[in-house]
Amino acid sequence: MTTTYKVLIIGAGPIGIACALECKKKNWNYVVIEKGALTNSLFNYPKNMTFFSTSEKLEIDEIPFISNNPKPNRDEALEYYRRVATSNELNIHLYEEVLTIKKSKDDFEVSTSKTQYLADKVIIASGFYDIPTLLDVPGEDLPKVTHYYNEAHPYAMQDVVVVGASNSSVDAALEIWRKGGNVTMVIRGSEIGERVKYWVKPDIINRIKEGSIKAYFNSEVVKIEETEITINTPNGEMTLANDFVVALTGYRPNFEFLINAGIKLSDDNARLPHYDPDTMETNISGLYLAGVICGGMETHKWFIENSRIHAKIITEHIEALSTKNE
Missing domain, CATH: 3.50.50.60 (FAD/NAD(P)-binding domain)
Incomplete structure (x- = not known):
C-alpha cells in the first residue's frame, strides 16, 4: 500500500x-x-x-x-x-x-x-x-565548452575565454589568470556586472585595465571551433586562439x-x-x-x-x- x-x-x-x-x-x-x-x-x-x-x-x-x-x-x-x-x-x-x-x-x-x-x-x-542559459552558437557542444566552473587548475597554461560579467564569471577569470591561464573575457554589456561582489570588483577592473586579463565589452560569441573562437565586437568580428570556453551566462x-x-x-x-x-x-x-x-x-x-x-x-x-x- x-x-x-x-x-x-x-x-x-x-x-x-x-x-x-x-x-x-x-x-x-x-x-x-x-x-x-x-x-x-x-x-x-x-x-x-x-x-x-x-x-x-x-x-x-x-x-x-x-x-x-x-x-x-x-x-x-x-x-x-x-x-x-x-x-x-x-x-x-x-x-x-x-x-x-x-x-x-x-x-x-x-x-x-x-x-x-x-x-x-x-x-x-x-x-x-x-x-544553463545557452549561447546558441555553432560549436557550443564541443568538449572544450563548459557552462559550469569548478576550479582553475585544468586551465593553467591554456587560452581560455570566459563569457559573462557576473560574479561567477569574474571569479573564474581571476582564479584562472592567477593559476597561469591566458584569460580573455567576452562581455555582452559595456562594463562589469553591477552585482559583482564589492571586494572583487576593483580586482577585476584593475586586471583588465593593466592588460593582465583581456576584455571585449559590447561583444558576443559568434562561433566556437576546436582551436579558435570567433567573437563579434564593436570593431567587427575577431578570431582568437582558444583552448577552452567557460560560458557562465546564467x-x-x-x-x-x-x-x-x-x-x-x-x-x-x-x-x-x-x-x-x-x-x-x-x-x-x-x-x-x-x-x-x-x-x-x-x-x-x-x-x-x-x-x-x-x-x-x-x-x-x-x-x-x-x-x-x-
Missing part, C-alpha cells in the same frame, strides 16, 4: 531543508526528494567560492552557522547544511528525480525515477542551477516541469511562475513554490537569506487549512 505523505518537498537545497524542518516540528508525515546530492546546487559551486551573504543570513530555523570568516565559503556551507539535515534526521531521498506531478481530486500523484508517491501537498524548492528554472505540473507563467521574458506571495501557493491548490525558483528568469531576485521565510509561510498556510477543515 502506497503511503500518502502530508507534504512532499522537491529539492534538498537550503530552502527544501528549511521546509522539512518546519514539517518535522509539526510532526507531519513528509518526504524530501532530491535528484542529486544533498544541497546539490551548492555542491556544484566552485570549490573556492565565497558567499556574498554573511553566515547568520544563511542560517535556517535559527540553527547557528559558525564560519571562520564573516562570509563563509562553499565547504563551510556544505558542512552546515549537511549537519542540519543529519542531526535532525530529516527524511530525504537523494539521487531520485521527480518526473511528473499530477493533481487528482484528493491528492497529488508524484512520479520519480524510482517510484511513485501520494501527497496531500507538494512544495517545489528545486532552484534554477541545473539548466541558469534558469525547469519551466517545462512547472508548466507540466499546471503552474502558469507570466507571458513576458521574466517567465514568473504564478503564486500568492502571502501563502506561496500556486494557481494549483495545494502546490507551493519556495526559494529562488519563485523568481523565474529573475534569478537575482531571491537568495537563501530572503527566501528562508518561505518555509514558515507555507507550513503555516497548510496548518491553517488543516485546522479549517477539521
